[in-house]
Amino acid sequence: MSDRVQNETSADRLLNALGNVYLRLPESAYARHTPQPVEQPQLIYFNRALAQELKLNLDLSNDEQLAHIFAGTHLPQHAQPIALAYAGHQFGYFNPHMGDGRALLLGTVEDQNGHLRDLQFKGSGPTPYSRRGDGLAALGPVLRETIVSEAMQALGIATTRTLAAIATHQPVYREKKLPGAVLTRVARSHIRIGTFEYCAARGDQALLRAYLDLAIERHDPDLIGMANPALAFLKRVIARQASLIAQWMQIGFIHGVMNTDNMTVSGETIDYGPCAFIDHFSHDKCFSSIDEMGRYAYGNQPKIGLWNLTRLAQALLSEIDPDQDKAIELARAALEEFQPLYTHEWLKAMRAKLGLYTREETDQALIKDCLDQFEAHKLDFTLTFRDLSEAAQSQKISAAYLPMQDWFDQWQARLTRQPQSRDEASALMRSVNPRFIPRTHRIEEAIEAAITTDDYSLFHTLMRVLAKPYEEQPLMAAYAEPPRDDERVLVTFCGT
Numbered sequence: 001m002s003d004r005v006q007n008e009t010s011a012d013r014l015l016n017a018l019g020n021v022y023l024r025l026p027e028s029a030y031a032r033h034t035p036q037p038v039e040q041p042q043l044i045y046f047n048r049a050l051a052q053e054l055k056l057n058l059d060l061s062n063d064e065q066l067a068h069i070f071a072g073t074h075l076p077q078h079a080q081p082i083a084l085a086y087a088g089h090q091f092g093y094f095n096p097h098m099g100d101g102r103a104l105l106l107g108t109v110e111d112q113n114g115h116l117r118d119l120q121f122k123g124s125g126p127t128p129y130s131r132r133g134d135g136l137a138a139l140g141p142v143l144r145e146t147i148v149s150e151a152m153q154a155l156g157i158a159t160t161r162t163l164a165a166i167a168t169h170q171p172v173y174r175e176k177k178l179p180g181a182v183l184t185r186v187a188r189s190h191i192r193i194g195t196f197e198y199c200a201a202r203g204d205q206a207l208l209r210a211y212l213d214l215a216i217e218r219h220d221p222d223l224i225g226m227a228n229p230a231l232a233f234l235k236r237v238i239a240r241q242a243s244l245i246a247q248w249m250q251i252g253f254i255h256g257v258m259n260t261d262n263m264t265v266s267g268e269t270i271d272y273g274p275c276a277f278i279d280h281f282s283h284d285k286c287f288s289s290i291d292e293m294g295r296y297a298y299g300n301q302p303k304i305g306l307w308n309l310t311r312l313a314q315a316l317l318s319e320i321d322p323d324q325d326k327a328i329e330l331a332r333a334a335l336e337e338f339q340p341l342y343t344h345e346w347l348k349a350m351r352a353k354l355g356l357y358t359r360e361e362t363d364q365a366l367i368k369d370c371l372d373q374f375e376a377h378k379l380d381f382t383l384t385f386r387d388l389s390e391a392a393q394s395q396k397i398s399a400a401y402l403p404m405q406d407w408f409d410q411w412q413a414r415l416t417r418q419p420q421s422r423d424e425a426s427a428l429m430r431s432v433n434p435r436f437i438p439r440t441h442r443i444e445e446a447i448e449a450a451i452t453t454d455d456y457s458l459f460h461t462l463m464r465v466l467a468k469p470y471e472e473q474p475l476m477a478a479y480a481e482p483p484r485d486d487e488r489v490l491v492t493f494c495g496t
């Protein structure tokens with residue numbers, strides 16, 4: 001058997017159950033395309049646990065074969081890869097012509113739980129939607145997405161996953177020449193708010209309806225056959241995004257580029273570009289180099305979430321009711337549910353962060369005061385909550401937090417007003433306040449070592465530490481530390 005046939009066989013074996021449900025959509029939804037071959041792919045990362053979850057047939061694949069498959073060079077013979085078309089509001093401005101310019105959807109597989117999941121290559125060469133881009137990804141952003149997406153998963157936040165990261169050993173030209181890479185992203189779907197905006201902007205009713213059916217089938221099958229499924233679906237997306245953004249806020253995550261093409265209807269976090277975790281707490285915190293006005297700052301995320309959902313509602317109007325006034329009325333009522341849903345989720349999460357099992361009227365003020373103290377004293381969001389988790393038990397305030405003694409006393413008094421013990425409060429807090437988050441300076445350090453000396457040890461160490469964010473891992477304490485002043489990364493980049 002020739003090498004080529006053998007390799008094709010390994011791809012066929014690995015991905016024997018690959019399908020592609022997007023192919024049932026009208027053809028204006030996508031363009032058929034194949035990845036650009038990579039001659040010397042190197043497997044940097046392969047997520048075996050996820051591969052098992054996806055029921056991939058791993059038995060006979062070695063690293064070299066995996067590298068060729070996930071660089072997009074050796075595909076199963078029955079694969080029908082496509083680039084999806086979509087539109088989106090970027091920083092508030094509508095762009096009708098977007099789409100997978102740097103990505104290619106390999107297909108869909110059914111996972112262990114019977115859910116369909118998308119497999120998508122990022123950085124596998126230009127597509128018909130690349131416009132002036134090269135369709136490639138640099139190694140740095142690929143490692144960053146790998147680290148942060150898998151850290152989000154371990155933190156318990158809905159997210160797209162990383163199945164594989166492959167170094168291509170081909171150059172990618174940005175401000176300078178950089179090493180290239182391909183990432184395989186796994187998602188509950190790649191149906192975005194911008195997907196529906198694309199259908200609506202084209203005035204393509206058949207496409208809009210087909211996408212709505214596909215989205216409902218994949219994410220809300222219980223809505224099939226209901227009266228007004230479009231409205232019911234909109235409400236589900238509103239609820240999922242409210243819950244997701246509340247989780248981001250609770251963990252100090254700043255997405256950084258909440259354009260409508262980067263918001264899924266599945267409620268998964270997608271597109272890890274200039275994202276960052278907050279260190280010194282501030283509502284206005286914003287790291288992204290391209291977000292000059294702070295549109296996507298930490299404290300703006302809920303507001304922007306609602307703005308984005310309003311774009312979804314607008315795109316779905318014709319499906320909600322043929323009478324536009326009536327459709328607008330129904331959509332507006334649905335959108336009004338966002339704020340109370342968000343506040344409910346946020347309060348629930350913040351109560352848990354402070355070890356509170358019961359509810360009191362004044363909790364919201366106590367939480368607000370807590371965050372104001374963090375901001376006034378430039379405290380590290382993650383470490384302070386983690387340290388408070390211990391203080392719930394010890395009842396002692398450590399020297400670093402002395403400036404917030406008054407607040408601390410109020411919180412301690414509040415803990416005594418619930419029936420749960422201090423041990424229980426502390427246990428709850430430790431389960432939601434991580435010790436380890438993907439800190440930007442650590443990510444950059446790992447990327448730097450990989451790029452300059454081909455050393456992936458820091459990357460792998462970081463992946464290991466971040467897989468257990470709520471455990472103490474005393475030997476890894478250094479990874480919990482915020483950056484020193486000279487290590488602080490003030491600006492993050494998309495890197496596209």
Ligand code: AMP
Pocket residue numbers: 098099100101102103129130131132133134135136137261262271273494496
């Ligand atoms: P993103 O910033 O990842 O949300 O991408 C925004 C849009 O730009 C999407 O339509 C991408 O497909 C496209 N894009 C980003 N980087 C590239 C690239 N290197 N080549 C082609 N298209 C790209």
Ligand code: MG
Pocket residue numbers: 261262271
């Ligand atoms: Mg995007």
